[in-house]
Amino acid sequence: MTATLGATPTIVLVGHGMVGQRFLEALAERGLTATHRVVVLCEEPRPAYDRVGLTSYFSGKTPEDLSMTDMEFIEKHAIELRVGDPAVSVDREAKKVTARSGEVFEYDTLVLATGSFPFVPPVPNKDATGCFVYRTIEDLLAIEEYAKTATTGAVVGGGLLGLEAAGALQGLGLTSHIVEFAPRLMPVQVDDGGGAALLRTIEDMGLSVHTGVGTQEIVVDADGAVTGMKLSDGSELATDLVVFSAGVRPRDQLARDCGLTVGERGGITVDEQCRTVSDPHVFAIGECALASDGRVYGLVAPGYEQAETAAATIAQDDAEFTGADLSTKLKLLGVDVASFGDAHGATDDCLDVVYSDSRAGLYKKLVIGRDGTLLGGILVGDADAYGTLRALTGSVPPISPESLVLPAGASGGAQLGPSALPDDAVICSCHNVSKGTIRGAVTDHQCTTVPEVKKCTKAGTGCGSCVKVLGQLVTAELEASGVEVDKGLCGCFSQTREELYEIVLALRINTYQDLLDRYGREDARGGDGCEICKPAVASIIASLAPTIGASGYVLDGEQAALQDSNDHFLANLQKNGSYSVVPRIPGGEITPEGLIVIGEIARDFGLYTKITGGQRIDMFGARVEQLPLIWTRLVDAGFESGHAYGKSLRTVKSCVGQTWCRYGVQDSVRMAIDLELRYRGLRSPHKLKSAVSGCARECAEAQSKDFGVIATSNGWNLYVAGNGGATPRHADLLAQDLTDAELIKLIDRFLMFYIRTADRLERTSTWLERIPGGLDHVRDVVVEDSLGICEELETLMTAHVANYRDEWSDTINDPEKLARFVSFVNAPDTPDPVVGFVPERDQIKPDLPLLSIGLRPADDVLEGTAQR
Secondary structure, three states, rough: OOEEOOOOEEEEEEEEOHHHHHHHHHHHHHHHHHHHHHEEEEEOOOOOOOOOOOHHHOOOOHHHHHHHOHHHHHHHHHOEEOOOOOOEEEEEEOOOOEOOOOOEEEOOOOOOOOEEOOOOOOOOOOOEEEEEEEOOHHHHHHHHHHHHOOOEEEEEOHHHHHHHHHHHHHHHOEEEEEEEEEOOOOOOOOOOHHHHHHHHHHHHHEEEEOOEEEEEEEEEOOEEEEEEEEEEEOOEEEEEOOOEEOEEOHHHHHHHHOOOOOOOOEEEEEEEOOOOOOOOEEOOOOHHOOOOOOOOOHHHHHHHHHHHHHHHHOOOOOOOOOOOOOEEEEEEEOEEEEEOOOOOOOOOOEEEEEEEEEOOEEEEEEEEOOOOOEEEEEOOOOOOHHHHHHOOOOOOOOOOHHHHOOOOOOOOOOOOOOHHHOOOOEEOOOOEEHHHHHHHHHOOOOOOHHHHHHHHOOOOOOOOHHHHHHHHHHHHHHHHOOOOOOOOOOOOOOOOHHHHHHHHHHHHHHHHHHHHHHHOOOOOOOOOOOOOHHHHHHHHHHOOOHHHHOOOOOOOOOHHOOOOOOHHOOOEEEOOOEEEEEOOOOOHHHHHHHHHHHHHHHHHHHEEEEEEOOOOOOEEEEOOOHHHHHHHHHHHHHOOOOOOOOOOEEEEEEOOOOOOOOOOOOOOOHEEEEEHHHOOEEEEOOEEEEEEEOOOOOOOOHOOOOOEEEEOOEEEEEOOOOEEEOOOOOEEEOOOOOHHHHHHHHHHHHHHHHHHHHHHHOOOOHHHOOOHHHHHHHHHOOOOOOOOOOOHHHHHHHHHHHOOOOOHHHHHOOOOHOOOOOOOHHHHHHOOOOOOOOEEEOOEEEOOOHHHHHOOOOOOOOOOOOOE
């Protein structure tokens, strides 16, 4: 069948990835979809999706969440999208494209956006059962399925996708290895210093890294399935799953077959308008194109520029693509990694300014010209300044390079705001949006919010790395224009969280409704509030409960309706609708009898058990109606809530200290227990974590905690505002060589000052970097009592300690409270039918397919009861 060319000119797009979709949008913006027939031949079984965010599938996103294709857009512009029907041949003389289905399409203009394919090293058995590539959603689905029977996975390649693939394998429960031929990870983006910082952080996550070695052979068993890898150094790695992520190559075979010119190393050769040099009717964009500067671009931002250039050229507008900024910012395995400009210092006579903290996994390097011009840089572990620094590249920064690389809050460190950037500085490299354009959106187009500016300029709608700077620019421009910027907590309150805290404390307001009715915005008074302010105010009231005369029990009266989802049932909600149970184990110390009780409960209720990084034992898979039964047995055995569900103190880790360890200089276990029992149940703006190390060897990792303690021969050193997790931060030394009493007094003050002044959902690390004066100011307030509030802070903490009650102990002894622990209020004896489990490694895991279709468990699905 042939689609005959009629009076309406036809554009055929081959490929529908991120760049292809951007090309369609560019056609629509120029009105070409109204004057042309547009046909899209897409090879994959689904339309364009976010390939940059591919790994987020393993964090709970669905393929639908990753989709970048608005079908209303496709229908509105009458785009003929043919999914799963790729082009198989092109007849340039006849100007026809044949699809796999056999249908033939005539074209006036042909645009090739065929992307790239994964490079698989030519090693023996590379196609064995258990070998995969990491490129599409279908690849991920296949890896996920095969991983169910695997225990160990290895990734060939330590670049961007390789690290993401390794993290995905670890998330699937596999012991993960990374094999990289280069001497460091991410060799294109970072230098040796950045690679070393990245290596330490990734190894601390439990991944094994093998650099400077190549894969020589995939070892297979008699059935042809993977059992290991032979490496170039003669060693052998046992693994039963291999993912190749060793780079990509331009997908240009279709172009080769029809006689288009391609580069020596691949890529369809195009001119400055992205038109192929062989045929003016054929364009190539994205990873399949060899640009006029002789480079194949593998990043999405240059691909978007090429898409816009091709669309403009087709519309007979002036446009050209002669090269692109290769700056990039990514979050790999939770670690920020960014590089921009001349990151490797190739410019003659350039100088490096470097800050490195290997313990915290931080590495920052700026490349500076002899005249002070910022040429480029590398950021590992903390890339918050990326947006500003990249925009300043090519100019002389207004402050010294040394101050730019020091951490916020450190002596001599400085932060550059949006005002330091020139108007021609590119803020969004994905869509080439300058600071001046963003300012114009505010001043000329009356945009007053980030979403409005995004819609107006497209800034922040690509990779998202510029959104933070975008928000700062919008706020700064509004303030400069004399517009009052609303810094209120939400639509219900014009005050900040800090201001609401002071109102509650000063006026002893002990209910949310009273606060809303007296101090809420006019149109919010008498209402029900919103999901932002209700839990925030609930946290304020809970942290001040003894002082203001409120109940400290979060499920009492009005408080119960204000809580976040986890607090509603005093347990963490998991992905299949079941809950986890986490009893407190102060300092990580537990008796054999306590271990036996936890083991018996997990066995009797069929729960999945895991030892956490916080030195506790998590039990997963409890149904909501089982929670009181489980906690009754735990409370009877002397356990209490671990508050894993609340924005409060989680754990205080410890090493064994001087009691057992020959290096220990203080009793770290005793101190950890004392601190955990003192601060248990303390509600705060965000979760709190702590640790105590018995010597400078730091086995408890105290310097990655909100407050951490390290023993010295003269007492204790106190570190504050550290953070692991998604945005690691090394804690800062607040005070040293403290006695027990001095240590506890300073922690009391620090925590209550943080609770008093932090924003909603703000970790101590972010709080310290935000507040004026940073660490020096906190030290002045907490140690030197510069504001004269330390006595009040200590009094507030003393009231909390004296009035602490275990929430689960109160709950199981109150029949009225127990009534809430049901799946259906109108059928309290009926369990949720979609909460089911399947076996894995002698335990259970959620049956997610069951959840997605919403059916009652089949006979072979475990239902989380005692019969496993």
